[in-house]
Amino acid sequence: MADKLERVVVEAQVPLDYTYNYRVGPYIERYIKGLGDKKILATKCPQCSKVAVPPRKECGVCNKIMDEWVEVGPEGVVDNYTVGHVKIEKGLVENLESPALLAMITLDGATVPLLAEVKGMAPTDLKKGLRVKAVFTDPAEDSLADLSHFEQVG
Amino acid sequence: MRNVAIIGVGYTPVFVSKRKDVNIVEMMSESVDAAFRNTGLTPDDIDAVTFGNMQTFEGLNLPHLWASEHIRALDKPVLRVSTGGTVGMSVLQAAYYYVASGVYDVVMATSWEKQSEGDSQVGLAGIVLPEAIAMVQHGMDLFGIKGLGFGGGGSTGAASYQAMSYLHHSGASPEHIDKMAALERSNAVLNPYAHLRKKTTVEDIQATQMVAYPLRFGHTCPTTDGATTCIVASEDMVKKLTDGNVAWITGVGYAASDPCTANFLEGQITDPAEQMPAKIAVEKAYKQAGIKDPCKEIDMCELYNGFAHQSLMWLEKLGVCKEGEAHQMLDAGALEIDGEMPTNASGGVFSTNAIGSSAMNRPAECALQIMRKIEGEHQIPKKIRKALSHGWGGLFQYVAVMILADEPAKS
Numbered sequence: 001m002a003d004k005l006e007r008v009v010v011e012a013q014v015p016l017d018y019t020y021n022y023r024v025g026p027y028i029e030r031y032i033k034g035l036g037d038k039k040i041l042a043t044k045c046p047q048c049s050k051v052a053v054p055p056r057k058e059c060g061v062c063n064k065i066m067d068e069w070v071e072v073g074p075e076g077v078v079d080n081y082t083v084g085h086v087k088i089e090k091g092l093v094e095n096l097e098s099p100a101l102l103a104m105i106t107l108d109g110a111t112v113p114l115l116a117e118v119k120g121m122a123p124t125d126l127k128k129g130l131r132v133k134a135v136f137t138d139p140a141e142d143s144l145a146d147l148s149h150f151e152q153v154g
Numbered sequence: 155m156r157n158v159a160i161i162g163v164g165y166t167p168v169f170v171s172k173r174k175d176v177n178i179v180e181m182m183s184e185s186v187d188a189a190f191r192n193t194g195l196t197p198d199d200i201d202a203v204t205f206g207n208m209q210t211f212e213g214l215n216l217p218h219l220w221a222s223e224h225i226r227a228l229d230k231p232v233l234r235v236s237t238g239g240t241v242g243m244s245v246l247q248a249a250y251y252y253v254a255s256g257v258y259d260v261v262m263a264t265s266w267e268k269q270s271e272g273d274s275q276v277g278l279a280g281i282v283l284p285e286a287i288a289m290v291q292h293g294m295d296l297f298g299i300k301g302l303g304f305g306g307g308g309s310t311g312a313a314s315y316q317a318m319s320y321l322h323h324s325g326a327s328p329e330h331i332d333k334m335a336a337l338e339r340s341n342a343v344l345n346p347y348a349h350l351r352k353k354t355t356v357e358d359i360q361a362t363q364m365v366a367y368p369l370r371f372g373h374t375c376p377t378t379d380g381a382t383t384c385i386v387a388s389e390d391m392v393k394k395l396t397d398g399n400v401a402w403i404t405g406v407g408y409a410a411s412d413p414c415t416a417n418f419l420e421g422q423i424t425d426p427a428e429q430m431p432a433k434i435a436v437e438k439a440y441k442q443a444g445i446k447d448p449c450k451e452i453d454m455c456e457l458y459n460g461f462a463h464q465s466l467m468w469l470e471k472l473g474v475c476k477e478g479e480a481h482q483m484l485d486a487g488a489l490e491i492d493g494e495m496p497t498n499a500s501g502g503v504f505s506t507n508a509i510g511s512s513a514m515n516r517p518a519e520c521a522l523q524i525m526r527k528i529e530g531e532h533q534i535p536k537k538i539r540k541a542l543s544h545g546w547g548g549l550f551q552y553v554a555v556m557i558l559a560d561e562p563a564k565s
Contacts, residue, residue, distance in 0.1 A: 010174055016213065079424065082314035083367040093365075102366075104315060106424070113424055123367075128322070 027055045030069075035147045036140035042110055044068040050111045073107035074134040075153055080104040080113070083123045099123045105132060105150060117149045125152075155254045157389040157562035159400035160246075160521040164189025169349045169380035169506045172270040178212065179224035182266045185381035185511075186225050189262065192527075193385055195395065197226040200385070201258035204248040206235040207266050207510030211277035225264050239458065239547015240408075241265060242382065242514030243554035249386045250403050250556075259391045266381035267510035274377050274509075310374050310461065314366035316550065317463040319427035321368065326466060326481035328368045332359040334484055335373050335462035335504065341491060342501025344531040349378045349506040359462075373462040380508035382515050389562060401521035404540075405443030405557035407435030410548060431553040432471040432544070440473070443557040444564065445540065448473045453538045454496045454523060456516035458546040459504045465489075465497055468544060472555070492535050499523070499532045513545030513554060520558040 024032070027043065031054050034041035042051045043066035045059035051070060052059075059066050084100040086093050101123060104113035118132060132150040140146045166173075166184045173181055190196060203225060205218055218234035225232075237244040242265040249263035321328065336356045342348035354372075362372030392400050409431035436448075445451045457468040466480035474495060475483055483489055489497040498504070500519045503512045520541035522528050538560065545554035 014213070080315045080318050080426075082311060082318065082369075083364075084311055085364045085366065095363075102311070104424075111424075 025057075027057055031055050032142060032144060032146070034071075035136065035144070036142050038074070038136045039071050040073040040107060040134060040147065042070050042072045042107075044070050051109060052112045053107060053110045053114055070109060072109035075131060076105040076107035076110070076114070076133075076150075078103045078118070078126065078128055078130040078132060079106050080128065081118070081126050083126070101126050103132070103150070107134075116147070118151070119149045120151045156256055157402060158250050158253045158386050159389070159392050159402045159562070160384050160517065160558070161387045161392060161396050161400045162189050162193030162195070162385045163518045163522055163527075164192055164383040165347045165515075165518075166380045166382075169347055169378050169508055171349065171376060171378060173268060173379040174270075178214070178217075178266070178268050178271065179221055181268055181379065182221060182264065182381050183224045183226070185266070185383040186262070186264055189264075189383035189385050190226075193395070195260075195385060197228075199260055199395065200226070200230065200262045202231040202233070202249075202252055202261050203227040204233045204235060204245045204252070204261065204263045205265070206237075206241040206245040208238065208241060208277065209236045210272075211274060211509065212268060212272040213277075225262075227262075237548070237554075238552060239460070239509060240513045240545035240552050240554040241509075241547070242511045243517065243543070243545035243556060244408075244513070246384055246386070246514050246517055247406050247408065247554065247556065249384070250406060253386050253388050256388075260385065260387045260395070262383060262385050263514065264381065264383040265511040265514045267508040267512075268379045269377035269508065270379050310369050311366040312550070313426075313461045313464075314369045316426040316467070317368050317373075317461065319425050320463050320467045323427065324466070324470065324478045324481060326463075326478075329356070330466065330481040330484060331368065331373055331463045332356045332370075334465050334489075335359045337484070337489060338459075338462065338465065338498050338502045338504050341499050341532055342505035344491075345500050345505075346530045347380075347506070348501040349376050349380075349508075350501070351505075369461060369463070375460045375504050375507040378506050378508040380506070380511055382508075382511035382518055384514060384518055384521070399525050399527075401524040401541075401558045401560070402562045403517075403556060404559045404563040405439035405441070405445070405555070407437070407439035407442075407553075407555040409434040409438075409553055411551040426550055427467060429467070429471045429553065431551055432468065432546075432555075433473070435553045435555040436472045436542075436544075439555040439557050442563070443540070443559065445557065448542070449475060451540050452495070452542045453536065454499065454520065454534055454541045456500060456519045456541070456543045457498060457502065458513055458516060458544050459498065459502045460507065460546075462504055464546070465502060465504070468546075469495070469497065472542060472544060474542065491532055496534045499534055501532075513547070516543035516545060517556045517558060519543070520556075524558055524560050 042053035043055035047062040081103040101118040249261040339354035359372035469480040
C-alpha cells in the first residue's frame with residue numbers, strides 16, 4: 001500500500017524548440033542559383049585539379065583556394081549506394097512505404113561524389129557503375145530541392 | 155617523455171539502456187568511486203582530472219561546469235575534452251599527456267553518456283546539421299521524413315556506404331557481417347558490463363530488419379547509459395601506489411582526414427572505407443611502442459565498432475592483418491576469445507555504446523585483460539603482452555589509437 005501512495009517524480013521534461021538559421025555562404029548560394037538554371041556548378045583546385053561538388057572554398061590537401069568554377073554533370077556514375085528501409089521521425093524508427101534508393105554519384109567532370117536519391121527503378125537494379133542523370137524541379141524554387149533526384153540514363 | 159600506466163579502471167555497476175534510478179552526475183560518480191575502490195586511492199591522490207562525453211547528445215553543452223563535485227574534482231584542474239565518438243580515448247590521451255609530460259603524476263580520466271535522456275539521432279544532427287546544410291547533399295532529408303535522415307536510417311544509413319565499400323574491396327560477404335555480429339553479441343553475454351547480453355546466433359542476426367542495405371538492425375550498436383573512469387600514473391607513482399600489476403601505455407596516435415566532411419559529405423576522400431586516419435594514427439602508435447610486426451606482436455584488439463562490419467574493416471586498416479584477410483580470420487576462429495587474435499572479447503561498442511565512454515572502454519578493457527582483472531568470463535586465456543585499442547568517430551574521419559603493454563616502453 002505504501003508504495004502506491006508514494007509520489008514518485010522520475011523525470012523532469014525540458015521541451016526545447018528552436019530553429020537555428022545557418023548561412024550557406026557565397027559558394028553554396030551560387031550553386032543553388034545554378035540549379036535554378038538546371039546547371040550543376042563545382043569548383044576546381046588550381047593545384048591538384050580536383051573538382052568538388054557541391055562547390056567548396058578550400059582544397060585542404062593543397063591548402064589552396066578553389067576559385068575556378070566549372071559545370072559538371074548532369075550525368076554521372078553510381079560509385080556506391082544503399083537502400084534505405086526505414087525512416088526516423090522524432091527518434092522513432094518506422095518502416096518506409098517503399099525502399100529509398102540512395103547513391104554516391106560521381107558526376108561527369110567531378111572528382112568527388114554527390115549523395116543523392118535515385119528514383120524510377122527497382123532496388124535490385126541499382127548497381128555500382130550505373131549511369132544516371134539529374135532531374136531538376138520545374139519551375140525552379142531557388143532552393144536545394146531544384147535538383148530533385150537522379151534517374152537511370154536511357 | 156615519462157612512462158605512464160593505467161593503474162585502475164572503474165565502471166558504473168551496469169551499462170543499460172535506461173538508468174532511471176540515478177541522474178547524470180550521480181551516474182558519473184559511480185564510475186569514479188569504482189576507480190577509487192579498485193585502486194585503493196582517494197581523491198587526495200589525484201593531481202588533475204580530464205573529463206568528457208559526446209557533445210549535444212543530452213542537450214547539455216557545458217557539463218564540466220557543474221560536474222566537478224560529483225567527479226571528486228573540487229579544487230583541481232578539470233580539463234574537458236570533446237571530440238565526438240573518440241572522446242573517451244581523447245580524455246584518456248589527455249591524461250596520458252599530462253603525466254608523460256611531467257606536469258602531473260596521477261591523473262583521473264572520466265567519461266560518460268546517459269543516452270536515454272536525449273536523442274542520439276537529434277544529437278548527431280546537431281553535429282552534422284550546419285555542415286550538411288552548407289554542403290547541401292541532395293536526397294538528404296535531415297529530418298528523416300523520407301527515411302533519408304542522415305542517409306537512410308540515421309547513422310546506420312551513413313555507415314551502409316562504408317560497409318558496401320568494405321565488402322567490395324575485401325571479398326567478404328554480408329554473411330561475414332552477420333557472423334561477426336553473432337560472435338561479439340555472444341562475447342557480451344560473458345561481460346557483466348556489457349549492455350546487450352543475449353546469446354545470439356547468425357540466424358538471429360539475419361532475422362532482424364534491414365535498415366539500409368547491407369546493414370540490418372542486428373548489425374548496429376545500442377544506445378546505452380554508463381560511465382567509465384581510468385586512473386593513470388607515472389612510473390614513480392606506480393611504484394608508490396601499486397603492486398606493479400598495471401597496464402603501460404606504450405604508444406598513442408591520433409589523426410583526422412578532410413575535416414568535418416565525413417568522407418562522404420562532400421569530402422575529397424571519396425571512399426568511406428578508406429580510413430587513412432586509422433593507418434596514420436596506428437603507424438605513429440606502433441612506432442612509439444616499438445612494434446614492427448603488429449600481425450605477430452599484437453595479442454588482442456578492442457576496436458570501436460558502432461556497426462558489425464567495422465571490426466573486420468579495422469583489423470585490416472590497423473595493420474593487424476592484411477587487406478582481405480579479416481573475414482578469413484573470422485572463419486578460422488582466430489577472432490574468438492580463445493583464438494589467435496581475440497577481437498572485442500568485451501562485445502565491443504557494437505554491444506555496449508554509452509558513446510562518451512565507448513572509446514575509453516576499449517583501452518580500459520585492454521588494461522584489465524593485461525592485468526588479468528577482468529570481471530566476468532571474458533578474460534582471454536593466453537597472456538596478453540601487447541594490446542591494440544582504437545576509437546573512431548567524428549564524421550567518419552577521426553581516429554584515435556592506444557597501445558597497452560605489460561611492460562613499460564624501453565627508453
